[in-house]
Amino acid sequence: MEPKTLISEADIRRRVSELAAQISRDYAGKENVVLLAVLKGAFIFLADLARQLPVPHRVEFMALSSYGKGSASSGQVRVEMDVRDSIEGSHVIVIEDIIDTGRTLRYLIDLLKTRHPASVATCSLVRKQDRHEVEVEIDYLGFDIPDVFVVGYGLDYAEQYRTLPYIGIVEPSGS
């Protein structure tokens, strides 16, 4: 079944351009800018955002897994794949797909800060409002959304829907 549209392709495109412009202004003239995308969900967002950034930058990837019962994030995060090159002295911008409880991002920021970057900023396409359980600041945010399960634009449901061009809601099956 086709997911119901929550954020259209056009709205995403417009917002990504705005975020790119904002980041470009803030990082103008800075050296060693690193876009660090969290796999797998952030890969589409990274690709669109990075191609609109005139600021010289490199890209890095990390894969994280969080352990919890069912789909809830427990805060027990593990690094499944780490960055290829050191981030020491770099201006790191973490690129995330979605912030739910905030636990995954909180863990990642704390980890990165032990590696002596010049700075760490955060950028997420969407955030679930009223869901954050831990304090974590998002410097660049695309959209606040209600507490619904979303797919598309990198986000999956059992590895499906990642390449859907919009963000949509899947109706739970069998209900």
Ligand code: 5GP
């Ligand atoms: P947090 O640690 O912020 O609770 O969890 C964030 C992670 O949970 C995201 O990176 C994503 O993997 C998963 N997640 C949370 N909400 C959703 C959602 O609505 N859709 C999808 N596809 N993943 C979600």
Ligand code: MG
């Ligand atoms: Mg994620």
